[in-house]
Amino acid sequence: MRRLILRRAVAFLATLFVVSLLVFTVVRVLPGDPALLIMGTEGSPEAAAALRRAMGLDRPIPVQYVEWLGGVLRGDLGRSIQYDVGVGRLILSRLAVTLPLTVLAAVFMTLAAVPLGVYAATRNGRAGDYVTMLLSQLGIAVPSFWAGLLLILLFAVRLGWVQAGGFDGWAAGLWSGLRALLLPAFALGVVQAAILTRTTRAAVLEVLRADYVRTGRAKGLSERTLTWKHVVRNALLTIVTILGLQLGQLLTGSIVLENVFYLPGLGRLALGAISARDLPVVQGVVLFVAATVVTLNFVVDILYAVLDPRIRYE
Amino acid sequence: MAGSLGLGWLRGTAALLAVGFGLGILGLAKPSVAVAQGPALVVQITAEPPGLDLTATPASATATVVFYNIQEALVKVDAQGRLVPWLAERWHTTDNLNYTFFLRKGVRFHNGRELTAADVKFVLDRARNPETKHPHARQYEDIVTIHVRDPLTVTIALKRTNAMFIYNLARQGSVIYPREAVDQQKSQPVGTGPFALERWDRGDRIVLKRNPDYHVSGLPKLDRVTFRFIPDANAALAALQAGDIDVMAFGLGPESVELVRRAPNLQLIQGETTSDVILALNNSRKPYSDVRVRRAITHAIDKPEVVKGAMFGFGRVLGSNIDPLNPYFVDMAKAVPYDPARAKQLLMEAGYPSGFEAVLKVPPQYPYTVRTGEVLVAQLAKVGVRVKLEQIEWGQWLDRVYKNADYDMSIIGHAEAWDAGNYANPKYYYRYESARFQEVFAESERTLDEKKRRELYVQLQKIMADEAPVIWLYAYPRLVAAKKGVQGIWKDLPTPSLDLSEVGWAK
Numbered sequence: 005m006r007r008l009i010l011r012r013a014v015a016f017l018a019t020l021f022v023v024s025l026l027v028f029t030v031v032r033v034l035p036g037d038p039a040l041l042i043m044g045t046e047g048s049p050e051a052a053a054a055l056r057r058a059m060g061l062d063r064p065i066p067v068q069y070v071e072w073l074g075g076v077l078r079g080d081l082g083r084s085i086q087y088d089v090g091v092g093r094l095i096l097s098r099l100a101v102t103l104p105l106t107v108l109a110a111v112f113m114t115l116a117a118v119p120l121g122v123y124a125a126t127r128n129g130r131a132g133d134y135v136t137m138l139l140s141q142l143g144i145a146v147p148s149f150w151a152g153l154l155l156i157l158l159f160a161v162r163l164g165w166v167q168a169g170g171f172d173g174w175a176a177g178l179w180s181g182l183r184a185l186l187l188p189a190f191a192l193g194v195v196q197a198a199i200l201t202r203t204t205r206a207a208v209l210e211v212l213r214a215d216y217v218r219t220g221r222a223k224g225l226s227e228r229t230l231t232w233k234h235v236v237r238n239a240l241l242t243i244v245t246i247l248g249l250q251l252g253q254l255l256t257g258s259i260v261l262e263n264v265f266y267l268p269g270l271g272r273l274a275l276g277a278i279s280a281r282d283l284p285v286v287q288g289v290v291l292f293v294a295a296t297v298v299t300l301n302f303v304v305d306i307l308y309a310v311l312d313p314r315i316r317y318e
Numbered sequence: 319m320a321g322s323l324g325l326g327w328l329r330g331t332a333a334l335l336a337v338g339f340g341l342g343i344l345g346l347a348k349p350s351v352a353v354a355q356g357p358a359l360v361v362q363i364t365a366e367p368p369g370l371d372l373t374a375t376p377a378s379a380t381a382t383v384v385f386y387n388i389q390e391a392l393v394k395v396d397a398q399g400r401l402v403p404w405l406a407e408r409w410h411t412t413d414n415l416n417y418t419f420f421l422r423k424g425v426r427f428h429n430g431r432e433l434t435a436a437d438v439k440f441v442l443d444r445a446r447n448p449e450t451k452h453p454h455a456r457q458y459e460d461i462v463t464i465h466v467r468d469p470l471t472v473t474i475a476l477k478r479t480n481a482m483f484i485y486n487l488a489r490q491g492s493v494i495y496p497r498e499a500v501d502q503q504k505s506q507p508v509g510t511g512p513f514a515l516e517r518w519d520r521g522d523r524i525v526l527k528r529n530p531d532y533h534v535s536g537l538p539k540l541d542r543v544t545f546r547f548i549p550d551a552n553a554a555l556a557a558l559q560a561g562d563i564d565v566m567a568f569g570l571g572p573e574s575v576e577l578v579r580r581a582p583n584l585q586l587i588q589g590e591t592t593s594d595v596i597l598a599l600n601n602s603r604k605p606y607s608d609v610r611v612r613r614a615i616t617h618a619i620d621k622p623e624v625v626k627g628a629m630f631g632f633g634r635v636l637g638s639n640i641d642p643l644n645p646y647f648v649d650m651a652k653a654v655p656y657d658p659a660r661a662k663q664l665l666m667e668a669g670y671p672s673g674f675e676a677v678l679k680v681p682p683q684y685p686y687t688v689r690t691g692e693v694l695v696a697q698l699a700k701v702g703v704r705v706k707l708e709q710i711e712w713g714q715w716l717d718r719v720y721k722n723a724d725y726d727m728s729i730i731g732h733a734e735a736w737d738a739g740n741y742a743n744p745k746y747y748y749r750y751e752s753a754r755f756q757e758v759f760a761e762s763e764r765t766l767d768e769k770k771r772r773e774l775y776v777q778l779q780k781i782m783a784d785e786a787p788v789i790w791l792y793a794y795p796r797l798v799a800a801k802k803g804v805q806g807i808w809k810d811l812p813t814p815s816l817d818l819s820e821v822g823w824a825k
Contacts, residue, residue, distance in 0.1 A: 040717060276521070
């Protein structure tokens, strides 16, 4: 286990190094720069050029990179051009929205998808199975921003139960915060839930065909014990793999929903920073997300070992 | 009788106390911090400002929030587009070179200090210093000296007459701020405006609070203004319908106007802006360097159809770059009429009997550019000009099209007022070089006589229509959706601001 962690730590740092190099170069090679975007079509080109020099963007890219990397190693991600605050602080404040949103969506997704998938598999070929599959097909087909808008129109505009969007901060109370995140989390979770339902159903069906299930049934195990203790446990390996991948997709999908529900989250920060060429923010967010995804993968690997005693990574 | 009355009073009070106590315990009573003290307004804006320093960015998002609300200038462009004395209560000049400004007495910045002539000198000296990277340093280049005569009087000396001088002092880049707050402009701007900045929650909202010492008595009418950044037009409309916001200031698409008109609790404010939507042509490239080709393209475009197809009929057809809010505006819409037969003939004369191919670059960040482009592609195809529509991201558009003039055709709205000078600048991305235009424009900049200046501007508009350096399509309409009861929002937008000083709720 120690060797595994050590190997992972080296891979972790190497990945982040490559990511940092890539993102740093790409945002600088891209046409358009922050000075140009700040001045727009109305500022004079001379002012844009002077601003570019003042930002140090006319220096060679390797020099800029080394300087930035030095800051990152000291824990300083730089300062946002657009917002005039530290990038680290900015990311943390946005996580307060995106993290609960993603977790809530993941909870929705798992609570809905796993039981539904198991249900469909055990009703294979019967009405319950068809209805579940039809619903999940619908869930995959509906784009999340559209689902989000429909939810807003129904629950906020027509019924007036919740606000149409926005987030007043956790300081306004736990319930106020949760209420603001319910609709977007649902819209975000629905698509992934549909995918997970189908995966779960397939995984459970696969296991149901195994010999030991027949044996279990023959020795008189109740259908309930059989399903939840033997079948689902063995299907979990596939489910957890997909779930791990989906967590990453929830993070990406949150960009779209943060826009529709105008939530001040990490996704909107990234999107806005790319269009404004707020280079320190783009670099900081990409690095942060890369670190998160690599860590998530690591956790999934450990979970494998826990779930399947045969995997112990020598 | 008296006894029973007393008892009723007692019982009522007891009941009220009990309910109040119960609510308090249950935490159902609203926390006092969330209750606004007086009238408040929540305004949606599409884009978040890239910093709040008007002397560092010409972004309209910054001007919307800061200009006239937090910071003001010596002169103001009012709702009718007129220049009115503002922080300067009057000025005079005898030779059109030395202007003496008399500041209004008792105007205080939000930090409590009184506005003085030394602030005016500091602000303008800084603006014309190229080191400070003011977006429009050139607007102050005719200033030679700024002399503080006494705390409320300042004289500005120019090296030559400049007809735009007073107007330039009314622009957003000429706001007066206290010299001690110069370094905090980007995130904590201080000014003399009706509102002071309370907080800026990055990525979410900007909150302004009432300035109790505002120099115009009785204003502002609101205690608090919240700007919320909602980029998605559908989301903003839903928020307005749900009552989360009170005003949708920008970003109401013409496609949603009917919906606002039919909603019983909403009102539509419709007016003009200074934004000219144009089909830009690269005059340094063939075949656009040939005036016959440019005229042919103009004849090939049915502008009323463009407005109908791309803007649902909203927007005024244009024939030159002078917008309808400009005092010298002359309607040139029919100067070069829609005439596809003439267009084909001109193309033949120019040596393109079977037309040519072109790439039209549009930034989808502004949806009207894409919709307008689609209509133009169809119209130009009828005279043999085969146009390929290419959507490019805004940052790339600025780099490729605007900075490097690497394009054939493009569509964009130019929002700045009084921007005819761009056609006198051959380095501007139109790459238009006309000695005739440059000469008349230069003369107009030095002519102060109102009548003569008007004549020169009429001449400029005729040259533009005749030489067709670009094709002016329509003036972008001002479309604002607000809750019924919101009053005092400007109908037209002669200057890039969202002046909320006189905005309030109907009693």
